[in-house]
Structure formats: C-alpha cells, structure tokens
Amino acid sequence: MKVAIIGAGSLGQSIAKGLLSSDALKTLYLTKRNLDSIKGFDADKRVTLTSDNTLAVQNANVIIFAIQPRHFEGILKLVKPNLKPNHVLISVITGFAISRIEDIVGKNSYVIRSMPNTAASVGQSMTCISTNEKGKEQEELAKTIFNSMGTSMVIPEEQLQAATVICASGIAFWMRLIRATTQGAVQLGFEAHEAHQLAMQTCFGAATLLKESGKHPEEEIDRVTTPSGCTIEGLNEMEHQGLSSSLIKGINASFEKINQIKKN
Numbered sequence: 001m002k003v004a005i006i007g008a009g010s011l012g013q014s015i016a017k018g019l020l021s022s023d024a025l026k027t028l029y030l031t032k033r034n035l036d037s038i039k040g041f042d043a044d045k046r047v048t049l050t051s052d053n054t055l056a057v058q059n060a061n062v063i064i065f066a067i068q069p070r071h072f073e074g075i076l077k078l079v080k081p082n083l084k085p086n087h088v089l090i091s092v093i094t095g096f097a098i099s100r101i102e103d104i105v106g107k108n109s110y111v112i113r114s115m116p117n118t119a120a121s122v123g124q125s126m127t128c129i130s131t132n133e134k135g136k137e138q139e140e141l142a143k144t145i146f147n148s149m150g151t152s153m154v155i156p157e158e159q160l161q162a163a164t165v166i167c168a169s170g171i172a173f174w175m176r177l178i179r180a181t182t183q184g185a186v187q188l189g190f191e192a193h194e195a196h197q198l199a200m201q202t203c204f205g206a207a208t209l210l211k212e213s214g215k216h217p218e219e220e221i222d223r224v225t226t227p228s229g230c231t232i233e234g235l236n237e238m239e240h241q242g243l244s245s246s247l248i249k250g251i252n253a254s255f256e257k258i259n260q261i262k263k264n
C-alpha cells in the first residue's frame with residue numbers, strides 16, 4: 001500500500017502514526033506547507049516529507065485528504081490532472097459531502113468519506129466510513145486501513161455529521177470528563193499526577209469492561225452501587241446536577257454547530 005496524506009496537521013499526523021505501525025504500508029508521503037513540525041516522521045525509511053501535493057499523489061495509490069475544509073476544493077482541483085482511475089481517494093474532512101467531491105473528480109472515482117479521531121495515533125480510533133457508489137468496491141480496503149489504527153464502522157453518509165460529534169469531538173468530551181475527575185481527586189487529597197493516573201485507568205477500565213462483557217452500562221453500575229452506599233449517593237447527586245442532561249445537551253449543541261458549518 002502506497003499512501004499519501006495531504007495535510008499532515010493534527011489529524012493527518014495521528015493517522016500517519018497509526019499507519020506506520022502497519023506492515024502493509026510500503027511508502028507514505030506526508031505533505032504540509034511548512035515541514036518543520038513533521039521532521040521526525042522521516043526517521044522511518046518509508047516516509048517522504050514534501051510540500052508538493054502533486055508529487056505525493058503521483059507516488060501513491062491511496063490518497064488521504066486531511067486539510068481544512070476551505071482548502072479541499074482548491075487542492076483537489078490542483079491534483080486532479082494526476083489522478084488515475086485506480087486511485088482511492090479518502091477524505092477525513094468535516095462537512096464535505098461525497099457529491100461535492102464527485103463534482104470535481106467524477107462519479108467514476110473511488111471516493112471514501114471517513115471520520116476518524118486523534119486516537120488513530122495510538123491505534124484506538126473509532127472511524128466511521130461512507131463511500132460513493134464506485135467506492136463500495138474499495139470499502140474493504142478502507143476498513144483495513146482504518147482497522148489498522150483502531151475500529152471502523154460503515155454508516156450511511158447522512159449519519160457522518162452525527163458520527164463526527166460522537167467520535168471525533170467525542171475525544172475532547174471524554175478528555176474533559178477525565179480532567180474533571182482528576183480535579184475532584186485532587187480535592188480529595190491526591191497529588192495531581194496520581195489523580196490523573198487514577199482517573200485515566202478507571203475510565204479505561206470502564207470502557208474495557210463494557211467492550212469485553214458486552215453488557216449495558218446500567219448492569220455494570222448495578223454491580224458497583226452498594227445499597228445506601230457512596231456510589232449511588234454520588235451518582236444521584238451528579239444526576240440532580242444534570243450530568244446526563246448536560247452531556248446530551250452538549251452533544252446536541254455540537255451537532256447543531258456542525259450543521260451550521262455545513263451550510264456556510
């Protein structure tokens with residue numbers, strides 16, 4: 001697999017780190033206007049750093065576009081003369097519809113629209129994938145690529161905006177919950193570094209329990225809550241203060257915003 005990542009910024013670099021752990025990767029071109037911040041990547045012999053998007057496209061069969069939405073159309077038009085029918089085009093760009101990509105490259109191109117998150121860098125991304133009609137032929141390849149940096153799910157394109165909120169923004173939401181737990185732990189007397197470790201590992205343990213047991217969260221909660229105990233006391237107070245409600249409202253606000261961005 002010869003991959004080019006056009007726009008090696010925050011997400012592009014996370015994907016690059018994930019891909020580099022895969023043996024299927026033969027070469028990886030990373031492009032960016034200023035290469036200073038990605039210099040470390042070329043320690044891996046498979047990596048070439050360049051500001052020349054055309055060169056990267058010419059040397060890849062899978063092209064991952066990870067630039068900001070406002071740059072996408074211009075870059076796609078620029079590289080279009082160098083696109084070949086077998087190129088697989090993967091966009092991770094928020095709010096840019098498959099139909100808009102097809103308007104530029106044509107319906108006969110393999111187009112994959114995806115939504116990974118920054119945990120790709122540690123092999124733990126939750127990535128949602130949609131394809132155009134032609135791109136269905138490359139769905140397995142797209143899944144293989146994103147499974148090499150976590151887990152993937154194929155969903156209808158109409159749900160990609162919602163998936164962006166839950167999975168991509170979701171990383172920030174979960175980080176904030178971990179941070180808040182840390183602040184609580186410091187108030188209870190732990191050093192900050194200890195508090196951070198306690199919060200992180202407990203969060204990891206909760207997710208792993210659900211993942212491996214396949215159980216509903218409330219079932220696991222019931223196993224922890226001793227009658228008249230401290231867990232139910234804390235949980236009920238959190239709910240009186242609106243924990244679930246604030247999370248749901250935040251998710252909805254994020255979704256409203258993403259739909260506004262799409263219209264602009």
Ligand SMILES: NC(=O)C1=CN([C@@H]2O[C@H](COP(=O)(O)OP(=O)(O)OC[C@H]3O[C@@H](n4cnc5c(N)ncnc54)[C@H](O)[C@@H]3O)[C@@H](O)[C@H]2O)C=CC1
Binds near residue numbers: 008031033053118
């Ligand atoms: N950061 C995240 O967690 C997520 C981001 N996204 C989407 O991924 C895309 C990238 O997001 P970020 O990585 O956060 O943005 P970013 O701003 O960190 O990265 C974009 C990169 O593109 C580079 N760039 C700009 N013009 C270029 C050109 N002509 N040629 C080559 N490189 C160029 C910039 O120097 C920058 O490094 C956006 O469209 C965003 O909506 C999607 C899911 C999650």
Ligand SMILES: O=C(O)[C@@H]1CCC=N1
Binds near residue numbers: 094168
């Ligand atoms: O905050 C944002 O708008 C982008 C999309 C999801 C993650 N970062």
